[in-house]
Amino acid sequence: MDRRPGVSVRFKLTLSYAGFLMLAGLLLLAAVWLFLLRYVPDRAMLINPDDKSGGSLEGVFPVRSALLGVFAPKAAAVLAFLLVFGLVGGWVLAGRMLAPLTRITDATRVAAKGSLSHRIRLPGRKDEFRELADAFDTMLARLEAHVAEQQRFAANASHELRTPLAISQTLLDVARNDPTQDLDEILDRLHTVNARAIDLTEALLLLSRADQRSFTREPVDLSLLVDETIETLLPLAEKRGVTLETTGDIAPAFGSQALLLQLTTNLVHNAIVHNLPDKGTVRIGTHAGPDTVVLTVENSGEKLSLQLAATLTEPFRRATERIRNDHAGVGLGLAIVRRITEVHDGSLTLTPRAQGGLRVAVRLPAPPALPPKDI
Numbered sequence: 001m002d003r004r005p006g007v008s009v010r011f012k013l014t015l016s017y018a019g020f021l022m023l024a025g026l027l028l029l030a031a032v033w034l035f036l037l038r039y040v041p042d043r044a045m046l047i048n049p050d051d052k053s054g055g056s057l058e059g060v061f062p063v064r065s066a067l068l069g070v071f072a073p074k075a076a077a078v079l080a081f082l083l084v085f086g087l088v089g090g091w092v093l094a095g096r097m098l099a100p101l102t103r104i105t106d107a108t109r110v111a112a113k114g115s116l117s118h119r120i121r122l123p124g125r126k127d128e129f130r131e132l133a134d135a136f137d138t139m140l141a142r143l144e145a146h147v148a149e150q151q152r153f154a155a156n157a158s159h160e161l162r163t164p165l166a167i168s169q170t171l172l173d174v175a176r177n178d179p180t181q182d183l184d185e186i187l188d189r190l191h192t193v194n195a196r197a198i199d200l201t202e203a204l205l206l207l208s209r210a211d212q213r214s215f216t217r218e219p220v221d222l223s224l225l226v227d228e229t230i231e232t233l234l235p236l237a238e239k240r241g242v243t244l245e246t247t248g249d250i251a252p253a254f255g256s257q258a259l260l261l262q263l264t265t266n267l268v269h270n271a272i273v274h275n276l277p278d279k280g281t282v283r284i285g286t287h288a289g290p291d292t293v294v295l296t297v298e299n300s301g302e303k304l305s306l307q308l309a310a311t312l313t314e315p316f317r318r319a320t321e322r323i324r325n326d327h328a329g330v331g332l333g334l335a336i337v338r339r340i341t342e343v344h345d346g347s348l349t350l351t352p353r354a355q356g357g358l359r360v361a362v363r364l365p366a367p368p369a370l371p372p373k374d375i
Helices: 009-035 064-112 128-177 183-212 222-239 257-273 306-310 333-343
Strands: 218-221 242-248 252-255 280-288 292-299 347-352 358-365
Touching: 009 064, 064 128, 128 183, 218 222, 218 257, 222 242, 222 257, 222 280, 222 292, 242 257, 252 257, 252 358, 257 280, 257 292, 257 333, 257 358, 306 347, 333 347, 333 358
Parallel strands: 242 280
Antiparallel strands: 218 252, 280 292, 292 358, 347 358
C-alpha cells in the first residue's frame, strides 16, 4: 500500500518526552509562584532604627516586583534548558526503545522478498516488542514449512500426473505406428490409466476444498459413517481376504458429513489395501468422550518403523514399494485424512503395531452442547 510520507514515530516520541518535561517544568515554576512569591509583599515596610522601642532592621527587604524581575529570566533559561534536554534525551531514549521495532521491520522486509528462513531472535527479557518478535519468528517458521510442503506437493503432483499422461501418449503412439497391435488391449490399458488420472485429479480437488474450509458444519455420527463405509468397501475386503471388525458406540461429531465420510473411507480403504496378502484383519472402533470423539482403524500387515509411520501423511508417500493394481491408490489417502482432521480442529495419530500393521486414531472435538428447550 502506497502512503504519503509522515512524521516518524521516533520524532513523535521525542516531542512527547520534551513536551511532558516542559509541562513538568511549568508546573514546578507555577508551584513556586503560587506558594512562595504570593507571600512576598508588594512593598517593603521599613522601620526607623532610632525608634525608642529599640528595634533594629538589617539586610535586604525584597518586594514581589523585584523578585519577579529576577525570577522570570532564570525561569525562562531553565525552561529553555529543559526543552533542549528533553529533545536530545527524548531522541536518544526513543531510539533505544524503538531499536527492536527496527529489527522487526528489517526482518519483515527480508521476508517480503521471499527469504522465509530469516529469524529475528530478539535477545533480552520478555516485553511487548520481544513477544511481537517471537510471534513473528513463529509465523515465519510455520510459513516456511507450509511453503516447503506446498512446493513438495506441487512437484509430487506434477510427477504423478505426468506418469499416466506419458503412458497414454506411449500407448497412442504404439497404436498409431503398429497396426498389428491388439486395439482392445490398448483401449483397456488406456481406460485403466485414464481412470487413475481421474482418481488423482479428484483427490487433488478434494484436498484443495478441504484446505479452503468451504463447508457447512453439522452434527455427524461417526458410527453411521463407519457402517456406510463398510457397506461400500466390503466387496473389496472380501476380494482381498480381509476381515472387517467394528466396535464402539455412537460417536457424535460436528463438521462436514461429506468430508468426514471421505476421511473414514480413506482410512478403511488404506487399511484393506495395505494388509496381509491373505487372512488380514481391519478393526474399526468409535468412542465418545466428554470433550472429544475418537475414530480408530487398525490393520494387520508388515512391520513399520516409527520414522516411516511419521511420514505416511505426506502427499504421495507410500509405506512400501508395491506393484500398482486397481486399488493401489494415488498416494493421497492419509494426506487427505490429515487435512480433513486439521480443518475440523482435530488431531491424527499414527502408531505402528508391534505385531505388524498400523493403528490410526482420529480425535475430533465433541459437538457443542445444545441449550435446553423451554417446555
